[in-house]
Amino acid sequence: xxxxxxxxxxxxxxxxxxxxxxxxxxxxxxxxxxxxxxxxxxxxxxxxxxxxxxxxxxxxxxxxxxxxxxxxxxxxxxxxxxxxxxxxxxxxxxxxxxxxxxxxxxxxxxxx
Amino acid sequence: xxxxxxxxxxxxxxxxxxxxxxxxxxxxxxxxxxxxxxxxxxxxxxxxxxxxxxxxxxxxxxxxxxxxxxxxxxxxxxxxxxxxxxxxxxxxxxxxxxxxxxxxxxxxxxxxx
Numbered sequence: 001x002x003x004x005x006x007x008x009x010x011x012x013x014x015x016x017x018x019x020x021x022x023x024x025x026x027x028x029x030x031x032x033x034x035x036x037x038x039x040x041x042x043x044x045x046x047x048x049x050x051x052x053x054x055x056x057x058x059x060x061x062x063x064x065x066x067x068x069x070x071x072x073x074x075x076x077x078x079x080x081x082x083x084x085x086x087x088x089x090x091x092x093x094x095x096x097x098x099x100x101x102x103x104x105x106x107x108x109x110x111x112x
Numbered sequence: 113x114x115x116x117x118x119x120x121x122x123x124x125x126x127x128x129x130x131x132x133x134x135x136x137x138x139x140x141x142x143x144x145x146x147x148x149x150x151x152x153x154x155x156x157x158x159x160x161x162x163x164x165x166x167x168x169x170x171x172x173x174x175x176x177x178x179x180x181x182x183x184x185x186x187x188x189x190x191x192x193x194x195x196x197x198x199x200x201x202x203x204x205x206x207x208x209x210x211x212x213x214x215x216x217x218x219x220x221x222x223x224x225x
Contacts, residue, residue, distance in 0.1 A: 036216075043205070043217050043218050044155070044203070044216045046213045049213070089155060098143060098145075098160060098162075098167075098207065099157055099160065103154070104154040105155075
């Protein structure tokens, strides 16, 4: 039972355009959501997070949107840069818990 | 500042052998997590510690796997005996607070022949 799903294994975007990565979850107890970015041969690195009390969080070129009723979150990257090419993982945790549940990841490729 | 340190970075062993993976968390962090990444199951939590005490080991696949944290600066994940299906990348992560961001190490790529 996969509680966090990233249905797109890969995404290709032109440099300068917007990248939108999507994530769905099934567990209504999840109240904290994170995005991690992973380059080959490295560990995942934290990118941005959002609490369920918000519907949007922004950090520079990165914005995460949360739609609780739809149990859906998305990561927007604007403008996309070649260095953004990586695998992006969505993760979630339940109230007060440290345990993170990860999605399968989406490989983002930014084309020059 | 040094991040999470894992050793070895690569390990190739034969079925039946004991494997020990090591992790040094970020200094001052009181939570440590062991993850495994495979193509089939993605990134899954195996076990985590708070203040050196195991809190949740429900992700440990079977008794062949064990983890210890003898002090705040060191943890091990041991597989004995190892099997080919244990081949994966194993990540260690640490966090400085209960809901704090988890910082991952570079991982250990384990291959069991």
